[in-house]
Amino acid sequence: MSKLKNKNKSLARENIIKILYQHDVTKDKLNDIYKHFVDKREYDKKYLINILNIIEEKKEEIIDTIESNTDVKLNDTSPIDRSILFLSVAEILHKHDVPYKVVLNEAIKIAKKYSTEKSYKFINIILDKILKKIAAND
Secondary structure (H helix, E strand, O other), X not given: OHHHHHHHHHHHHHHHHHHHHHHHHHOOOHHHHHHOOOOOOXXXXXXXXXXXXXXXXXXXXXXXXXXXXXXXXXXXXOHHHHXXXXXXXXHHHHOOOOOHHHHXXXXXXXXXXXXXXXXXXXXXXXXXHHHHHHHHHO
16 A cells, blocks of 8 residues: 555656746646646555645745755756655645655656756755755754
8 A cells, every 4th residue: 555655646746847947838727737737547646636736835845945945056957856855845844744865856756757867866956955954053
């Protein structure tokens, strides 16, 4: 049961990335994109909606967390990498039931699947810097 639940969350994360990517490219609202989003595979819809709401409500906080804790400017990253970073930082900041290691592993897995060969290393470095800053402030 746990493996199925984890797979459903992994698929939800992939779908979040697809929706965020479409939002980045089209500038359509996240909820409008979700209303028309279709994936025939079973995924955790509740988790997906929760994360999209967090991103919608906390967008500036997520941007600030990424840009103030690293030397990265989000506008200089690709839409897919930006989407992966948004999802991951939203989970790090607001999904305390998800271990940081899971967030990192999922981000790397998604980057390897959907982005360039070097992107997963870039994303890992960025998220690692953010996690170290958060740990230092705790």
